[in-house]
Amino acid sequence: MSTTSRDAVLARIRQGLAAGPAPLPPRPNFTAPVHPPLNNPDIVVAFAESFQRVGGEFYYCESLAHLAAQLNGFRQRQQVSAPYVWEPEMQALLYKAGVAFRADESEFIEKADLGLTSCEALVARTGSVLVSAATASGRRLSIYPDQHLVLARPSQVVAEIGEALGVVQVRYGTRLPSMVSLTSGPSRTADIEKTLVLGAHGPRRIALFLLEEDDVALD
Numbered sequence: 001m002s003t004t005s006r007d008a009v010l011a012r013i014r015q016g017l018a019a020g021p022a023p024l025p026p027r028p029n030f031t032a033p034v035h036p037p038l039n040n041p042d043i044v045v046a047f048a049e050s051f052q053r054v055g056g057e058f059y060y061c062e063s064l065a066h067l068a069a070q071l072n073g074f075r076q077r078q079q080v081s082a083p084y085v086w087e088p089e090m091q092a093l094l095y096k097a098g099v100a101f102r103a104d105e106s107e108f109i110e111k112a113d114l115g116l117t118s119c120e121a122l123v124a125r126t127g128s129v130l131v132s133a134a135t136a137s138g139r140r141l142s143i144y145p146d147q148h149l150v151l152a153r154p155s156q157v158v159a160e161i162g163e164a165l166g167v168v169q170v171r172y173g174t175r176l177p178s179m180v181s182l183t184s185g186p187s188r189t190a191d192i193e194k195t196l197v198l199g200a201h202g203p204r205r206i207a208l209f210l211l212e213e214d215d216v217a218l219d
Contacts (some may be wrong), residue, residue: 002049006096032083035125039158044210047157049197050127054185057207064097067151067211071099074149074207075114083116083149084108086182090118108144115145120180121164122157122208128184129208130164132177139179148183148203153213 040046048058059074061067085101086093094101094116101116117137121130121159129150133139142148158164161182168180187202 002156035160038124044154044157046159047122047124047127048210050124051122051129051185051208052127054127054201055206056127059206059207059209061209063212063213064093064214067209068097068099069096070102070209071149078114078147078205079210080114080147081111083114083143084112084141086138087118090116091152093151102118108140112145114147114149115141116149116151117142117154119150119156121167122152123158123161123182124157124163124180126184128161128164128182129206130168131181131183132168133179134177142181142183143202145203147205147207150206150208152208152209152210155213 028070038046040049043061048060051058057074059070061070071083082102084105085103086105087092091101091103115137118133118135119129119131120134122128123130129152131137131142131150158167164182165180168176182207185208186204
């Protein structure tokens with residue numbers, strides 16, 4: 001008696017049922033970390049490495065005098081005017097350091113080649129800078145100028161993005177900022193013919209000045 005296709009299919013089904021149910025897939029370990037350990041156990045060093053890897057310029061400043069020298073050197077190399085700075089605490093710190101800045105918004109549209117802001121947190125894993133609209137810098141100062149400078153402290157470095165978002169949540173509670181932006185390197189795109197273009201949707205350069213801790217707060 002010849003075996004039809006129907007008989008062959010039914011035979012395989014009977015064999016499968018006789019073998020019992022298929023084994024369950026292994027249960028994931030939800031307590032295990034998602035990412036491997038950072039390349040450097042010092043999260044500040046790990047951030048500096050990641051930040052430079054995504055195209056940022058990193059400057060370590062051990063004092064206000066060193067900060068002034070680093071900022072002035074950056075301006076000379078880039079041949080740009082004094083940065084726009086709108087946060088009162090940062091204005092006071094720069095004034096103490098003897099660093100020139102523009103505190104008003106006069107000619108901002110025409111001459112905003114450099115903006116200096118604080119940040120909410122720094123992410124070592126991705127080299128990202130977390131900024132928000134909650135500061136006096138608002139939405140514009142980290143996006144509109146051709147070059148974005150960030151002034152931060154080592155204590156603001158966290159390992160993961162989730163921790164950075166947690167910093168914002170703890171700081172603002174239910175009154176979260178209207179804008180939170182995670183910036184990883186300069187603005188870039190390669191949408192057109194796979195040609196990399198910097199500054200397409202924001203600053204074409206981002207530089208971070210990490211000032212050692214002292215009794216002068218940034219926030």
